[in-house]
Amino acid sequence: MKLNIQNTFTSELPADPITGNQRRQVAEACFSYVEPSPSAAPKLIHVSKEMLDNLGLSVADSRSAEFLKIFTGNAVLDNTQPYAMCYGGHQFGNWAGQLGDGRAINLFEVAHQEKQWVVQLKGAGATPYSRTADGLAVLRSSIREYLCSEAMHHLGVPTTRALSLALTGDKVMRDVLYNGNPAYEKGAIVSRVSPSFLRFGNYELFTSRQDAQTLKTLVDFTIKHHFTHLGSPSKEAYIAFFNEVVQSTLALIVHWQRVGFVHGVMNTDNMSILGLTIDYGPYGWLEGFEEGWTPNTTDLQQKRYRYGNQPNIGLWNLYQLANALYPLIEEVAPLEDALNQYRTGFPKAMIQMMRQKIGLSTEKEKDIALIQELERLLQEAETDMTIFFRLLSKVEKADTSNGLDLIKEAFYTPSELSASLREDWEAWFQFYGNRLQEEAVSDQERKKSMNQVNPKYVLRNYMAQFAIDDAENGDYGLLEELFELLKKPYSEQTHQEKWFAKRPEWARHKVGCSMLSCSS
Ligand code: AMP
Ligand code: MG
Secondary structure: OOOOEOOHHHHHOOEOOOOOOOOOOOOOOOEEEOOOOOOOOOEEEEEOHHHHHHHOOOHHHHOOHHHHHHOOOOOOOOOOOOEEEOOEEEEOOEEEEEOOOOOEEEEEEEEEOOEEEEEEEEOEOOOOOOOOOOOEOEHHHHHHHHHHHHHHHHHOOOEOEEEEEEEEEEEEEEOOOOOOOOEEEEEEEEEEEEOOOOEHHHHHHHHHOOOHHHHHHHHHHHHHHHOHHHOOOOHHHHHHHHHHHHHHHHHHHHHHHHHOEEOOOOOHHHOEOOOOEOOOOOOEEOOEOOOOOOOEHHHOOOOOOOHHHHHHHHHHHHHHHHHHHHHHHOOHHHHHHHHHHHHHHHHHHHHHHHHHHOOOOOOOOOHHHHHHHHHHHHHHOOEEHHHHHHHHOOOEOOEOOOHHHHHHHHEOOHHHOOHHHHHHHHHHHHHHHHHHHOOOOOHHHHHHHHOOOOOOOOOOHHHHHHHHHHHHOOOOHHHHHHHHHOOOOOOOOHHHHHHOOOOOHHHOOOEOOOEEOOOO
16 A cells, blocks of 8 residues: 655644643644554445545555554554644534544545545544543444545535545444433444644634644644645735635535535534535434424534524634634734625525526526525425425426426425415416526526536435444445445436435434434
């Protein structure tokens, strides 16, 4: 196995002088060296061919004994030194102090085809940042992260990637529902890959400790490697850096809203500085379109991280990052300006995205009313988001009077549509039809462009659970099937029509299908 190893993070940033994984507070350092814990009986379940390519590895490499050892914590590659990052974060709105990589261990950086990747193991044992937890991960949550991060990439949503999924052969104790019924589950490790795993929380921690020097070292490093075009360190570069993070965060969350993805735990330690989706925990996909939906049982009271609130939380989190960067800028106005760009830019970006979802290629003032009414109607009776937008592309602009009929499959209980709701829908289709008349684009072209932004297949919550149930029994066929299916989420895959279906009724309240806890 030949990799072009480069270790910029560990060679350019201050290290914790103490080694070993005893839990501790780590000051004035960006990371601690730490050894992965060996796995008892490691077994690879799946490898992403695309990620092998990205790193310059072959399928043969992935079948080697060395690959298995390295990606399950049983060996460390020569000339590399694994480490855990030190970061803090705001959790559910409160400053939580030092958090850090409690169960992620960064193995090395690889440079390949002019790209730089960090490779890390999730679930390979305790680090100084594990606090009261074990540093391990279970199979169900590892499958969820593995499948979803690759699926997101293929949906065109910025995300960290996944290279491999393996069983450790160890048993891990988890209390899935936090109700005092812990049980043993299969331990697993996902190897994750990203240009960087830096989070807002990495910067926040130093500011919270009034350590402006390490903050500056880390920001300079970030700009040098990930925002190279901003040039050498200066106040202007820091302001430009913040502006770029604001814009990439905005763009990321618009993508989430577009595909109906709910992250579930948008704490600032789960916000990537590169605007990537990071840390797949109790995430979920909208089935019925519902602004108030969250998959995370830990957040059911407050619903802070519900679908409709993700844009606001993005802004709230950016405020925390602005505070963290303030010591380097020492001026409020430019930070406020950047945040205001988000505040005013988000609604505009959302309208633009919704225009694309309903196939409008020009901009008219009335589109806002058209879209707002649609969002209201979608919530009046439970309507499957993915199916609705896909079917909507079948409408013909010459006559939209059959609109309701064309999309009726998207309703969970079509028979229960009230007469007045039907009327409202009919009126909406008329409004939509009139609006389409103002477009020069043909039905054919509109359908094509709509189908490029409205996925046909997403990783519905129950689909992941099916793959998990089979995998728990040693059958990985469905995992492979979904992995392949989700590589082409916008394509008609006629032999896979069964996955273009509403959530079955049994999955509505089933653990893992609609409700997930942070216990992973
Ligand atoms: P999360 O919100 O799941 O991204 O995790 C929040 C913090 O808890 C991070 O610092 C994680 O590294 C840590 N953490 C979560 N699960 C574990 C675990 N099983 N062992 C150690 N640390 C964990
Ligand atoms: Mg996290």
